[in-house]
Amino acid sequence: MALPKPISDEFLQQLARDARTHFGRGRVARYIPALAEVRPDQFGLAICYRDGRLQTAGDAHTGFSSQSISKVLALVMAMRSTDVRKLWQRVRQEPSGMAFASLVQLESENGIPRNPFVNAGALVVVDILCDAQFLVLHRMREFARALCDDPTIGYDVRVARSELDNTARNAAIGWLLKSFGNLNGRVERVLEVYCHFCALHMSCAQLARCCNFLCNGGVNATTGERLLTREQARRVNGLMLTCGLYDASGTYAAQVGLPSKSGVGGGLLAVLPGEFTVCAWSPALDSLGNSIVASWALERLVEHIGRSPLG
Numbered sequence: 183m184a185l186p187k188p189i190s191d192e193f194l195q196q197l198a199r200d201a202r203t204h205f206g207r208g209r210v211a212r213y214i215p216a217l218a219e220v221r222p223d224q225f226g227l228a229i230c231y232r233d234g235r236l237q238t239a240g241d242a243h244t245g246f247s248s249q250s251i252s253k254v255l256a257l258v259m260a261m262r263s264t265d266v267r268k269l270w271q272r273v274r275q276e277p278s279g280m281a282f283a284s285l286v287q288l289e290s291e292n293g294i295p296r297n298p299f300v301n302a303g304a305l306v307v308v309d310i311l312c313d314a315q316f317l318v319l320h321r322m323r324e325f326a327r328a329l330c331d332d333p334t335i336g337y338d339v340r341v342a343r344s345e346l347d348n349t350a351r352n353a354a355i356g357w358l359l360k361s362f363g364n365l366n367g368r369v370e371r372v373l374e375v376y377c378h379f380c381a382l383h384m385s386c387a388q389l390a391r392c393c394n395f396l397c398n399g400g401v402n403a404t405t406g407e408r409l410l411t412r413e414q415a416r417r418v419n420g421l422m423l424t425c426g427l428y429d430a431s432g433t434y435a436a437q438v439g440l441p442s443k444s445g446v447g448g449g450l451l452a453v454l455p456g457e458f459t460v461c462a463w464s465p466a467l468d469s470l471g472n473s474i475v476a477s478w479a480l481e482r483l484v485e486h487i488g489r490s491p492l493g
């Protein structure tokens with residue numbers, strides 16, 4: 183397959199300048215106190231092509247809290263380390279149409295979360311990882327570091343602590359999962375690991391490189407290592423397309439059409455299969471917890487290149 187043509191640098195730099203005119207809309211996440219301190223007027227974008235080339239604009243090298251984007255990495259780790267048939271018995275692969283921390287469906291659907299990207303599903307994935315491996319926090323950090331060949335990646339422990347001290351809703355989800363027999367470990371331990379995963383501190387450039395294998399049929403362009411089979415990579419992309427932005431997934435898929443995953447740190451990771459992985463970041467969020475300016479930027483990007491997996 184021919185290598186994708188790079189997007190013009192001029193377009194990307196202009197996109198970063200135009201993004202600034204949208205500052206002031208939305209609000210940074212405040213329910214995690216440490217995230218409330220982040221300056222909203224920041225924007226970065228990084229594209230990592232299938233062959234590993236990187237292109238950046240704006241604050242692409244500024245670190246931020248990956249939050250729910252880390253659920254993609256947790257899922258990939260679980261798919262690599264456990265029996266996936268068991269995984270899909272404990273977590274479904276359907277959009278939820280509900281807020282990411284909702285308890286409603288979990289109760290009516292007998293403790294089986296809709297998908298691995300809502301908090302309930304991610305807690306089950308974390309539980310599976312804790313069961314399968316020792317030193318799971320260390321392993322996740324090493325996994326992220328190895329994926330982009332960057333030993334500087336780590337957890338922002340202050341953000342993890344701040345969320346752990348304010349995580350009543352996730353605790354409620356954890357206990358509800360436990361009551362249905364869908365959580366083996368101690369709820370406190372699963373929450374601790376979950377909040378640390380969410381507190382992985384990475385830049386747009388690091389996240390785009392790290393998840394490059396999703397545009398490359400499961401193979402990491404930097405190291406040449408196969409992380410997932412082609413079928414598994416397609417599955418992760420499919421879940422991102424249908425469930426990656428929670429109850430905004432449908433509108434976003436119709437508007438942007440790229441498999442994507444958002445996080446309340448303001449990051450938005452997206453994949454154009456066969457071509458590139460892109461990460462846009464701007465901290466201010468809409469009411470559903472997705473970055474307003476990052477979504478705007480990805481919509482412009484798709485418009486500019488004139489194609490998406492959906493046509």
Ligand SMILES: NC(=O)CC[C@H](N)C(=O)O
Binds near residue numbers: 249282283444446447
């Ligand atoms: N959408 C998100 O990024 C949510 C992640 C966050 N740590 C939470 O559990 O609430």
